[in-house]
Amino acid sequence: MASIVATAWELARAHGIGGLSLHALAREVGLRQPSLYTYFDSKHALYDAMFADGNRQLLERLDALELLGDRREAVKVFMRAFVNFAVEDPARNQLLFQRPIPGFEPSAESYERAQVVLSRAVDLLRAAGLESQTDVDCFVAMVAGLIDAQISNDPGGDRWTRHLDRLTDMYLDEFKPRRRRQ
Amino acid sequence: MASIVATAWELARAHGIGGLSLHALAREVGLRQPSLYTYFDSKHALYDAMFADGNRQLLERLDALELLGDRREAVKVFMRAFVNFAVEDPARNQLLFQRPIPGFEPSAESYERAQVVLSRAVDLLRAAGLESQTDVDCFVAMVAGLIDAQISNDPGGDRWTRHLDRLTDMYLDEFKPRRRRQ
DNA sequence: CAACCTTTCCTATCACTAATAGGCATCCTA
């Protein structure tokens, strides 16, 4: 089952997340298309397994980071890892952070994993001075915008992502409670 | 032909941009599915016409704005209109600013219209003090991130978009050349 | 040992999708 999901990711990278075909996937793993229904109740269930797997990959990556020391630096290290993860696989980024499949919503169980990732970011940002949920929301949205612009307009490059640190500093300076600008 | 595109937008709003079916569209406009090929060479050609039409709608909206007076205020008015346009129709936003259809790329002619919209934003931002292309890029990406977060996580609400003016001020303050922070 | 049950996979089929082929009118123009 894990190998089916891994192969599904390969096909998604090649043909886009919406271009994934069960016939092609079955052929790739040495089965016939209906046999996949032994493992997944529907195509959406496959997408759900991929969603959970993608969040597992991300969490694994983030857990390997060294986040000791200065808390602003920790935010930067975390966000760089996050952005790198996102831009290195556009199809995965699409499934995890957009809604490209009509009718597909991750299950509660899979969505929970995504919340874990988000809560780590929230904790770090809070520790670095972003007190309000509002400020955290907007920061996360800004980083996501950077990622999408990078993937859409300069895939493989860094025209947008190279400004991540600068924007992080700008944002944290602006919304640090004690040092708010006049 | 314009009425086919208009009906296609209705169906896209109802079933998602990727859930648009030529059979359903034909039924809605009183034709059979193959007859649509009189007007569009392929489904992608239909998407291309919708892409061009969406940009036309946006340009129309932006051209109706009063952008006299203070140039920072002009940026805010412009961006508010842009964000409102985006969030009021998620399917349209998806087709115009993301790549949700595997294999679909707008034609050069349609893409040109999109560039017109972008260039108006660039001119306004330049006039308001954002000199470098880099700063403009990042600002646009930030606004797009705000839009996507709003649509994905709070459709119909304003949890993200209500901070647009504040973020615009922050960004313009930060990157105004004469008043760059130390 | 033998009966059963579950798991895994298959073939065949269904309804639906975009796309193509070819025919039949209608209408404009030379």
Add this chain to the structure above:
DNA sequence: TAGGATGCCTATTAGTGATAGGAAAGGTTG
């Protein structure tokens, strides 16, 4: 009035996700 283009049709194709029902294998239990 003939030719040609236009608009729309029916019929069909290959491909999609999903379902039905059966065959074979393995394990468990009487």
